[in-house]
Amino acid sequence: MGYNTGDKQLIKEINKASIFQVVHDIGPVSRADIAKILKLTSATVSSNMAELIDEGIVKEIGTGVSSGGRKPVLVTISDSGVCFLGVDIHKDGVEAAIVSLTGRILAIAEQPFQHETGNFEHDVLSCIRSVRGMAQGAKVKSIGIGMHGIVDTTKSISVFAPAMARRNFDLKTFIEREEHLPVYVDNDANAMALGENWFGQAKQMKNYVFLNVGRGIGSGLVLNGEVFRGSRYAAGEIGHIRVADNGIRCVCGKYGCLDTVATEYTVIRDVVSAIHTGVKSDVTNHVAGDLSAINIDTILEAACAGDPCVLEILNKTGRFIGVAVSYVINILNPEMIILGGSMSRLGEYMMDSIQEAALSLSMKECSDGVKIVLSTLREKAGVIGAATLGMRNLFPRA
């Protein structure tokens, strides 16, 4: 069980994938330079390049400057040859986008769940169709789905998703039948982590952690250059690490989980309760006194305005995240921690406390050189990450 074997095609896939990778990483670049970098012969690069160009993945873009001989023909990733549909399924709805191999978003659409019907499939499908309608010229190669909860990636089924009251939900078969395109499903944080590797902060990085902070908190781990999913697809579920002695009972049944102190919901809860206990906050003005109208947007506005109540709550939230991050650093010694997800809009106001807690609680040898940064893909990390699931599968065995 689980033995690898190789054949001639495997070599080709490996080399072709690496050639693509070099173009992606440092393109525009000439065939000759690729050969030098990969220590392949120019013949090998040329023949694989011909296929990549044929498939619409790479294109020639002109000539570079000569260094004393024939001008090099530069190639770059094709911005329009093929593209990929990414779907982010979170607790409250679906978001879908069509993304080019350069990370450009050709079209994007959103569809909140109609919880009353409980027909999630329909909402997902309608979102996919609406975005495909917006970009009809696009040659969509596949559909990648990033899904909250636990996803069995070998069978491509959602084993358990809290917000959709269903277990072992086979989204892949359903969407493939409806859309006639290959479908790849993975956990949302894993997809985001992969997206960050292709288009964000983690380019060419082999060991890093993506923190998805939003309606819950989870993480995607990339270790030794591969997404790490654990033995039952539950790796990176840091939301249920104990970080607080607050006595708050988590949905998982335990007490003091990170999930009880570091999500959109808890920040809103803490702001409301602070105001209830008489603390003055700028937020009250933004919602005209209606505390039930407080949301992440109003909190963000107050934070921008420098409201001390909100800033202190965000600091505290950051410290809790930092505690969990310190465990991750001690165990995994990653190169980078990337903060993303819907809560990352408040990221600027939490980064300092995350960093301070994470570094002060972890061992120097492990935290040495670790970069803690905000995602540059921000709220698009979900759909872009999901689309990269399909891109990744251009070279499945490489």
Place this chain on the structure above:
Amino acid sequence: MGYNTGDKQLIKEINKASIFQVVHDIGPVSRADIAKILKLTSATVSSNMAELIDEGIVKEIGTGVSSGGRKPVLVTISDSGVCFLGVDIHKDGVEAAIVSLTGRILAIAEQPFQHETGNFEHDVLSCIRSVRGMAQGAKVKSIGIGMHGIVDTTKSISVFAPAMARRNFDLKTFIEREEHLPVYVDNDANAMALGENWFGQAKQMKNYVFLNVGRGIGSGLVLNGEVFRGSRYAAGEIGHIRVADNGIRCVCGKYGCLDTVATEYTVIRDVVSAIHTGVKSDVTNHVAGDLSAINIDTILEAACAGDPCVLEILNKTGRFIGVAVSYVINILNPEMIILGGSMSRLGEYMMDSIQEAALSLSMKECSDGVKIVLSTLREKAGVIGAATLGMRNLFPRA
């Protein structure tokens, strides 16, 4: 940087390694069965098998029962064709053994460090030579060294080893020059983890954690089937995760680290201090009242005899380890946690509390199915693991 390319030899290495792996896992086995399992043609299996036999790695062992045709020729791992030297360098000394591909120990030797001289190289070398002298007929292919502290495995140098007051110590070059054999160096816990994969509890396992509990506490991580070392070779350093509010200052400068509550030293310390505060313990009898003579052996005897004082201290120690294990489980969702190292001799008396703490503090989805077990290689895990570093390198790219 870090691109993979493939050539024809790569295919061969992959297939040859997998053929070897099947023989290792389920041998004795026939060529035909291997072909079925690996979905290779019998021609491919035969030609690779001929090389493996030629190299003394595998041997024919007779014929099996026919199921209606020609009797299959069974092959198995050669117990004597080639063997590997493993060296475990811990804080107080060196241990070396010559190990066959079947995990049999042909010779073993020990050499405490002569700290006054500070000439560690000499002690390591003399231990290696003494064990080679014991098994002169053995065809030793390589030397694997498991070393405490942080090891840069690409350069094979010990970046930082607390007990040897030296940084960036190039053991590989030194030993290769003296012994004229390839030398592979890795962190001791990583080596043990690998050893457990070849000969111990983690056979055919892809995701597991080896806990090395001894004079310090560290871990070796095997993730996606590979040893995971982190970005600066410091992954798995769980000794410096904060698990206690005891105010004890760790050597690393922080407070409450696992290393301050779960090593040989802390167990001895706690027993001594309990006796000082008037608790009656069986240990006192074993050392005839001389508390400075208390060591792991006397504590083990007392534990065997059911001494409540010692058992309570071991329980407490186990709970602290369990807390750290719970973080590991939540982050990595491993298949197995293996407890080894010199303290694992006391393992029976800690397993329950480790398990209880680990499971009660981790999320169900992550801990589901995780097996927490004692190493079967026990105190030999170090040298056997180190020897497997060499075995692993029979098929370096596979």
Place this chain on the structure above:
DNA sequence: AATCGATAGTTTACAAAGTGAGTAAAAAAA
């Protein structure tokens, strides 16, 4: 302007490795 050296990319002969078909050996079944 003509020539020469250097660089880029393509073509061709070759080698390595797996595949697939065919074959011999050997044993069980009819």
Place this chain on the structure above:
DNA sequence: TTTTTTTACTCACTTTGTAAACTATCGATT
């Protein structure tokens, strides 16, 4: 005894990368 099945080897074929020769440019020099 004959037939069938299973094992393992041989050999022609295909794929893929390599090495070297070849073509196409380009810049510099004469």
